[in-house]
Amino acid sequence: MHLRGTKYLFGVLLLGLLAGCTATTATKQHTSSSSAKVATKSSQTAAKHHQSTDPYRHWHSVKKVTLPILMYHSISSGNQLRVPAKEFKTQMAYLKQHGYRTLTANEAVYALKYHRVPQNKIVWVTLDDSYKDNMTAAWPIIKQNHQHATINFITGFTGKKTHLTLADAKLMKASGAIDFQSHTVRHLDLNDLTYQVQLTELVSSKKWLDHNLHQNTQVICYPAGRANALTIKADKAAHYQYALSTVPGIATSQQDQYNLPRQRVVPGMSLAAFSSLLEFSD
Numbered sequence: 045m046h047l048r049g050t051k052y053l054f055g056v057l058l059l060g061l062l063a064g065c066t067a068t069t070a071t072k073q074h075t076s077s078s079s080a081k082v083a084t085k086s087s088q089t090a091a092k093h094h095q096s097t098d099p100y101r102h103w104h105s106v107k108k109v110t111l112p113i114l115m116y117h118s119i120s121s122g123n124q125l126r127v128p129a130k131e132f133k134t135q136m137a138y139l140k141q142h143g144y145r146t147l148t149a150n151e152a153v154y155a156l157k158y159h160r161v162p163q164n165k166i167v168w169v170t171l172d173d174s175y176k177d178n179m180t181a182a183w184p185i186i187k188q189n190h191q192h193a194t195i196n197f198i199t200g201f202t203g204k205k206t207h208l209t210l211a212d213a214k215l216m217k218a219s220g221a222i223d224f225q226s227h228t229v230r231h232l233d234l235n236d237l238t239y240q241v242q243l244t245e246l247v248s249s250k251k252w253l254d255h256n257l258h259q260n261t262q263v264i265c266y267p268a269g270r271a272n273a274l275t276i277k278a279d280k281a282a283h284y285q286y287a288l289s290t291v292p293g294i295a296t297s298q299q300d301q302y303n304l305p306r307q308r309v310v311p312g313m314s315l316a317a318f319s320s321l322l323e324f325s326d
């Protein structure tokens with residue numbers, strides 16, 4: 045697109061705003077050519093206008109984004125799915141000391157989608173199942189370290205004592221340390237369900253999160269980590285951008301966006317074992 049045209053349009057938009065018109069009206073009045081051209085010019089002008097506030101302006105392009113995604117569940121003790129708070133604390137301190145930036149869900153999506161990163165060492169910390177202890181044990185650690193984590197929320201479990209309520213989620217989200225993505229409504233193994241029921245699980249949980257947390261939920265985390273061809277069709281129909289599985293491995297921007305692998309953190313791991321979850325070779 046021509047720079048001169050954009051500048052001219054920008055001027056027109058400013059005049060339009062001064063005259064009390066909306067930008068859309070000004071654009072429509074000025075341009076008599078195709079509507080596609082108007083849309084492109086308009087978005088370029090908008091991009092220029094918001095350049096100074098673009099949170100990704102310092103991110104740089106890379107050929108391939110490699111993003112270790114850590115998978116936790118309950119932060120407590122008792123079984124193989126529970127990581128004690130003391131271990132979680134040591135692991136988050138390790139990430140901080142070694143200069144890892146813990147991405148938000150939106151940042152992770154942006155990185156994978158646009159092949160751009162804020163720095164080389166990045167990691168995405170995810171906690172599945174929205175256990176109450178994520179608030180009492182994990183959140184204080186994350187907050188104190190000025191880090192970030194994503195909780196994959198089961199929207200139909202908010203009435204359980206052992207799980208986070210909507211009020212909990214709102215409080216945690218407001219801190220800026222935690223964001224919430226979907227882990228469906230009922231946490232059923234999607235493989236066992238018909239397409240229509242899968243779709244309902246995906247759509248309803250997204251609607252709930254979007255509406256209650258005022259967001260555009262972009263990620264679905266599969267219960268039991270599994271998905272079939274129908275699930276992927278439902279992911280797209282429900283407007284998810286990415287999906288998390290429990291397949292072990294390091295996610296990259298070149299993989300299937302609806303089956304991102306994750307690295308499972310298990311209780312009793314040594315720091316050496318933990319750090320090896322973050323390692324990859326290109």
Ligand SMILES: [Zn+2]
Nearest residue numbers: 172173267268
């Ligand atoms: Zn789960």
